[in-house]
Amino acid sequence: xxxxxxxxxxxxxxxxxxxxxxxxxxxxxxxxxxxxxxxxxxxxxxxxxxxxxxxxxxxxxxxxxxxxxxxxxxxxxxxxxxxxxxxxxxxxxxxxxxxxxxxxxxxxxxxxxxxxxxxxxxxxxxxxxxxxxxxxxxxxxxxxxxxxxxxxxxxxxxxxxxxxxxxxxxxxxxxxxxxxxxxxxxxxxxxxxxxxxxxxxxxxxxxxxxxxxxxxxxxxxxxxxxxxxxxxxxxxxxxxxxxxxxxxxxxxxxxxxxxxxxxxxxxxxxxxxxxxxxxxxxxxxxxxxxxxxxxxxxxxxxxxxxxxxxxxxxxxxxxxxxxxxxxxxxxxxxxxxxxxxxxxxxxxxxxxxxxxxxxxxxxxxxxxxxxxxxxxxxxxxxxxxxxxxxxxxxxxxxxxxxxxxxxxxxxxxxxxxxxxxxxxxxxxxxxxxxxxxxxxxxxxxxxxxxxxxxxxxxxxxxxxxxxxxxxxxxxxxxxxxxxxxxxxxxxxxxxxxxxxxxxxxx
Amino acid sequence: xxxxxxxxxxxxxxxxxxxxxxxxxxxxxxxxxxxxxxxxxxxxxxxxxxxxxxxxxxxxxxxxxxxxxxxxxxxxxxxxxxxxxxxxxxxxxxxxxxxxxxxxxxxxxxxxxxxxxxxxxxxxxxxxxxxxxxxxxxxxxxxxxxxxxxxxxxxxxxxxxxxxxxxxxxxxxxxxxxxx
Numbered sequence: 001x002x003x004x005x006x007x008x009x010x011x012x013x014x015x016x017x018x019x020x021x022x023x024x025x026x027x028x029x030x031x032x033x034x035x036x037x038x039x040x041x042x043x044x045x046x047x048x049x050x051x052x053x054x055x056x057x058x059x060x061x062x063x064x065x066x067x068x069x070x071x072x073x074x075x076x077x078x079x080x081x082x083x084x085x086x087x088x089x090x091x092x093x094x095x096x097x098x099x100x101x102x103x104x105x106x107x108x109x110x111x112x113x114x115x116x117x118x119x120x121x122x123x124x125x126x127x128x129x130x131x132x133x134x135x136x137x138x139x140x141x142x143x144x145x146x147x148x149x150x151x152x153x154x155x156x157x158x159x160x161x162x163x164x165x166x167x168x169x170x171x172x173x174x175x176x177x178x179x180x181x182x183x184x185x186x187x188x189x190x191x192x193x194x195x196x197x198x199x200x201x202x203x204x205x206x207x208x209x210x211x212x213x214x215x216x217x218x219x220x221x222x223x224x225x226x227x228x229x230x231x232x233x234x235x236x237x238x239x240x241x242x243x244x245x246x247x248x249x250x251x252x253x254x255x256x257x258x259x260x261x262x263x264x265x266x267x268x269x270x271x272x273x274x275x276x277x278x279x280x281x282x283x284x285x286x287x288x289x290x291x292x293x294x295x296x297x298x299x300x301x302x303x304x305x306x307x308x309x310x311x312x313x314x315x316x317x318x319x320x321x322x323x324x325x326x327x328x329x330x331x332x333x334x335x336x337x338x339x340x341x342x343x344x345x346x347x348x349x350x351x352x353x354x355x356x357x358x359x360x361x362x363x364x365x366x367x368x369x370x371x372x373x374x375x376x377x378x379x380x381x382x383x384x385x386x387x388x389x390x391x392x393x394x395x396x397x398x399x400x401x402x403x404x405x406x407x408x409x410x411x412x413x414x415x416x417x418x419x420x421x422x423x424x425x426x427x428x429x430x431x432x433x434x435x436x437x438x439x440x441x442x443x444x445x446x447x448x449x450x451x452x453x454x455x456x457x458x459x460x461x462x463x464x465x466x467x468x469x470x471x472x473x474x475x476x477x478x479x480x481x482x483x484x485x486x487x488x489x490x491x492x493x494x495x496x497x498x499x500x501x502x503x504x505x506x
Numbered sequence: 507x508x509x510x511x512x513x514x515x516x517x518x519x520x521x522x523x524x525x526x527x528x529x530x531x532x533x534x535x536x537x538x539x540x541x542x543x544x545x546x547x548x549x550x551x552x553x554x555x556x557x558x559x560x561x562x563x564x565x566x567x568x569x570x571x572x573x574x575x576x577x578x579x580x581x582x583x584x585x586x587x588x589x590x591x592x593x594x595x596x597x598x599x600x601x602x603x604x605x606x607x608x609x610x611x612x613x614x615x616x617x618x619x620x621x622x623x624x625x626x627x628x629x630x631x632x633x634x635x636x637x638x639x640x641x642x643x644x645x646x647x648x649x650x651x652x653x654x655x656x657x658x659x660x661x662x663x664x665x666x667x668x669x670x671x672x673x674x675x676x677x678x679x680x681x682x683x684x685x686x
Binding site for chain 2: 057058059060063072079080100101104105122123126129139144145147148151154168172173175176177186188234235295297298299300310311315322324325333334338339344345365367369480
């Protein structure tokens with residue numbers, strides 16, 4: 001059963017065994033895990049409920065519909081980082097590129113040594129990853145779904161001797177429409193919206209869309225429900241109130257919204273760790289301009305990743321997106337912008353994901369909004385310059401005649417020789433254009449309660465019957481796309497709750 | 507008529523859109539009203555703090571002419587040529603906040619502009635044609651038409667030669683976990 005705001009015309013009260021707040025990678029996965037075991041689950045989702053019939057290629061319609069804050073979210077710093085997050089049933093899995101990687105073993109080892117998470121070993125995680133991969137259909141792309149740009153970059157990386165890996169994505173017979181970021185219009189991308197949510201609903205779970213949790217309620221150190229607002233989809237204003245009483249509460253709102261909700265509820269923050277340790281994989285991108293027609297957008301969003309520099313904290317990939325979004329990173333406006341965009345079919349857009357070496361924090365502002373703050377440090381700055389230089393090298397090797405750079409002072413280079421300018425120009429941090437779609441760490445797992453918010457199962461330290469299951473519990477930067485790890489951790493915690501049903505759902 | 511912003515905000519935004527709008531003497535579609543409508547829809551979807559900050563930013567731009575031109579004539583009343591010069595000063599400013607404001611406002615204009623059918627056609631983004639070409643089979647069948655036959659052939663050959671690489675889920679050079 002799915003209830004949307006237009007179906008509600010009065011204040012409501014609900015009861016359930018488990019309340020899951022958020023329906024993305026974490027919330028969707030744990031809701032299905034519990035519901036299928038016979039648990040009475042109620043899911044709240046702030047965003048609207050849409051299906052592939054509602055999705056189209058028009059960003060002016062899709063971004064306000066599917067993205068948090070109509071895509072205007074920013075992580076404050078110098079430079080500020082543009083942050084995109086889904087806000088709809090299925091969460092960010094509806095609008096992400098669908099890349100699926102397991103956590104690198106060295107990352108899991110770090111979790112053990114630095115955070116005492118001894119139960120989360122690579123081997124111990126394997127069955128959970130396998131289960132997730134089966135449900136969301138993780139598979140490599142077929143040759144038919146790949147664009148000419150993928151071929152050129154693959155050839156260039158091979159020529160340079162760089163390790164290039166085939167992406168595995170949650171997709172079924174992907175044809176390469178390249179519309180992942182606006183919601184897959186054919187359901188070939190197997191997001192949570194078309195996998196875990198239908199499973200949970202089929203098992204009897206109830207879902208309220210357009211419903212924003214305002215506060216988790218608790219008594220005597222035990223969570224017992226939540227108060228939520230039913231939001232009018234058009235005006236985004238409160239329409240009615242929904243009070244839920246639950247035996248167990250799971251918050252899965254993501255690494256920015258979950259700390260805000262915990263702070264609003266005054267829960268789990270005895271050691272002042274909620275919202276701290278914010279990590280975000282800052283990204284930089286370059287645009288190669290080629291003489292030949294490429295039509296890089298005619299193919300899957302991303303088919304390969306260059307992992308040669310993974311150990312150094314960088315991975316590179318192509319990112320097929322709409323011209324509206326690419327134009328934002330083009331220098332200037334007016335005539336200059338149009339002249340560059342007229343080369344649209346001669347472009348390849350490449351991006352680098354940078355492994356965090358510092359951390360920021362998330363605050364709850366006086367009017368209730370969550371705001372993330374992050375200042376890139378010198379190591380990340382060096383990595384960004386190096387990543388841009390290496391991606392430029394790849395573009396020129398692939399045949400580019402010009403590469404547009406994400407720097408305010410140095411906007412383009414025209415040959416391999418000019419790559420050195422990237423290091424000579426003394427580019428300031430504030431002059432780098434950065435963006436991201438990942439966020440972690442703000443409710444991190446740690447065996448020592450004074451250094452984290454939750455234990456290794458996602459259970460909040462000082463509050464019983466309250467779990468956090470989303471990217472916020474990931475204690476360190478992953479260095480790779482996180483959705484599969486979030487789902488695997490959710491599956492693991494779901495099984496833990498079921499194994500201890502007497503304790504949590506009595 | 508804008509529904510989600512004041513008349514004054516709409517006046518400044520329209521002047522801004524006219525200035526930012528990508529155009530050339532031989533290509534300048536009259537789509538300002540369409541862009542205004544999109545901007546208006548975006549305003550409705552903004553979070554509450556942005557509903558205050560965005561108009562505030564527009565007013566800064568409007569009356570910043572007093573300091574940065576300097577003239578008592580506000581931005582929206584300047585000629586297109588002078589507005590262009592004035593905006594250039596903001597977008598190339600050494601103060602990040604001034605640059606960031608233009609970047610944010612540019613987003614509101616560009617997202618609608620490059621999604622307009624006439625503009626997409628002009629830059630050669632024929633997405634519908636691509637979708638018609640590739641979506642010939644049902645979801646239960648693998649793709650039968652290549653997005654790029656040249657690329658598909660290249661990857662088929664690599665696959666045949668066993669040179670395309672593994673498809674295990676471990677990133678980097680790892681092929682399997684080293685420990686139990």
